[in-house]
Amino acid sequence: MKLAGVIGSPIVHSKSSLIFNTIFSRLGMSAFYLSVELKPMELESFVRASADTFVGYNVTSPHKISIMKYLHSIVPEASEIGSVNLVKIDGGKPKGYNVDIAGIAAAFTNSSIDFNAKDILIAGSGGIFRTVAYYIFSNSVPASVYVMVRDRERARNDLVDYRFYSNINLVSRKDAGKRKYDVLINCTPLGTYPEIAGMPFPENLLSSASVGIDMVYNPPITEFLGAMSNNGAKIVTGRDLFIYQAMESMKILFGISVKKDEILGIMGEL
Missing domain, CATH: 3.40.50.10860 (Leucine Dehydrogenase, chain A, domain 1)
Incomplete structure (x- = not known):
């Protein structure tokens, strides 16, 4: 077997x-x-x-x-x-x-997401973030990409050899909440079953973004995506x-x- x-x-x-x-x-x-x-x-x-x-x-x-x-x-x-x-x-x-890259390409292509000239905020700097950022920078020219992390120094050390490190801006949650973004992308496990409660982004950002993307697939509609949808934003699930x-x-x-x-x-x- x-x-x-x-x-x-x-x-x-x-x-x-x-x-x-x-x-x-x-x-x-x-x-x-x-x-x-x-x-x-x-x-x-x-x-x-x-x-x-x-x-x-x-x-x-x-x-x-x-x-x-x-x-x-x-x-x-x-x-x-x-x-x-x-x-x-x-x-x-x-x-x-x-093989995440195949899934990410399909999800973004099927949803007709265009990252060109967009201000993007990504929550999390782990493995799935690296794949998402790789796809974005390989297929578009965004206006800016901010990466919200809990520990900027640790994230800087982890990402210093990453191919697109010079293209991203590391920010704390507090500082991230001071700007506005077109696209919010959750690359953290927050909201994953069975602990489905939790919002990966400052809530004041949800009303201004026009696109919400979550890499979590279980549940298919997370608390984050539900809030974005209620605000009229286009949402992309991790499915x-x-x-x-x-x-x-x-x-x-x-x-x-x-x-x-x-x-x-x-x-x-x-």
């Missing part, structure tokens, strides 16, 4: 095991997908042990950046982005990929990000192609 999974902490929100195992069952595949709660201090040991037992695994918060130093190789795009969310065991050696990165993961790990509607059906959203 082929073994795969997703690692993260927390992991209770993930729908990956439901989707993968349903697909395996429908295709008659001898495979199983696990959800693995993994603390940071357990990461290196898991990477070593999984090389003998797993086909591969998805990676979610907080491991997308820290896992890179334990991998044998990383595909060029993931290395350039600076974030890995899929590991394939290739000849007993772990190889890193970034397409999740679905398209899952589709890409299935191709890389198992060589199977799954349609978006099939995953939507499994998620109970058709």
